[in-house]
Amino acid sequence: MNKLMTRRKLITTGLGVAAGASGIALAARLASQYGLIPPDNGGVFGIGETLTYAAQRMLMSHHSLAREFSRSEISRVAPVNGDPPETEVYQRVLHSGFADWRLTVDGLVARPSSFTLEQLKRLPSRTQITLHACEMGWSFIAEWTGVPLSDLLSSVGILPQARYVVLFPLDAWWESIDMSDALHPQTLLAYAMNGEQLPVPHGAPLRLRLPRQLGYKNTKYISHIKVVDTVKNIGEGVGGSNSEGKGAYSWYAGM
Numbered sequence: 001m002n003k004l005m006t007r008r009k010l011i012t013t014g015l016g017v018a019a020g021a022s023g024i025a026l027a028a029r030l031a032s033q034y035g036l037i038p039p040d041n042g043g044v045f046g047i048g049e050t051l052t053y054a055a056q057r058m059l060m061s062h063h064s065l066a067r068e069f070s071r072s073e074i075s076r077v078a079p080v081n082g083d084p085p086e087t088e089v090y091q092r093v094l095h096s097g098f099a100d101w102r103l104t105v106d107g108l109v110a111r112p113s114s115f116t117l118e119q120l121k122r123l124p125s126r127t128q129i130t131l132h133a134c135e136m137g138w139s140f141i142a143e144w145t146g147v148p149l150s151d152l153l154s155s156v157g158i159l160p161q162a163r164y165v166v167l168f169p170l171d172a173w174w175e176s177i178d179m180s181d182a183l184h185p186q187t188l189l190a191y192a193m194n195g196e197q198l199p200v201p202h203g204a205p206l207r208l209r210l211p212r213q214l215g216y217k218n219t220k221y222i223s224h225i226k227v228v229d230t231v232k233n234i235g236e237g238v239g240g241s242n243s244e245g246k247g248a249y250s251w252y253a254g255m
């Protein structure tokens with residue numbers, strides 16, 4: 001039996017049975033051993049989050065694609081959630097027409113780098129028409145063009161210890177995703193929307209498009225990407241600003 005089958009069998013039978021019959025402690029231990037614990041698991045009380053994430057990761061093919069739509073299905077109205085950063089830094093890069101803006105990529109990479117918008121536009125690009133679904137209940141379909149995050153990461157070289165990619169914006173809305181989502185072909189660093197330069201309210205100059213997760217995971221106004229082996233030392237250690245504190249959203253928001 002190959003390793004994947006062993007892991008799959010563990011999740012479909014072992015983890016469920018362990019959680020039901022032998023107790024959540026055993027399930028938690030197995031999930032941890034197989035790298036299936038999300039950063040916001042909250043110990044044994046978070047077994048629900050752990051089972052959701054573990055089941056998704058094991059039962060779904062890692063590269064299953066989000067649905068793509070045709071041009072005629074693009075929504076006429078695209079709502080906005082989250083105003084542009086009010087910081088001086090953002091005002092400055094905005095007034096420079098983003099000429100002063102840089103994307104810094106560091107952490108567990110072979111060649112820490114900094115990119116201008118023009119340099120990013122010269123990397124391989126992908127255009128896709130997908131659904132953006134906000135956790136608050138609205139959604140829209142749009143066309144996005146950008147650099148697949150996997151291409152950006154291979155251009156800087158990911159070190160073997162890498163487990164998460166952290167996205168830091170020019171406001172406080174930082175988030176992280178695991179390597180499975182980071183290397184997924186539809187995960188884009190988008191700089192264009194519906195054939196135009198990405199509009200400022202939608203996250204210019206660069207935003208994450210992660211069509212397999214809910215709206216809040218799609219970080220706008222990105223300026224820094226960090227590859228890490230753990231998110232424990234960032235903020236409250238739960239993997240994202242939206243998963244911190246009371247009324248927090250779950251770190252994994254697969255759809």
Ligand SMILES: Nc1nc2c(c(=O)[nH]1)N[C@H]1C(S)=C(S)[C@@H](COP(=O)(O)O)O[C@H]1N2
Pocket residue numbers: 078079080081082083132133134135169170171172173201202203215216217218219220221
């Ligand atoms: N930096 C940053 N990213 C963000 C937000 C934000 O306020 N700041 N809002 C999030 C939420 S909740 C959603 S639904 C989407 C909204 O994207 P849109 O404004 O392009 O519709 O961006 C997400 N990314």
Ligand SMILES: [Mo]
Pocket residue numbers: 081133134135136215216
């Ligand atoms: Mo959202």
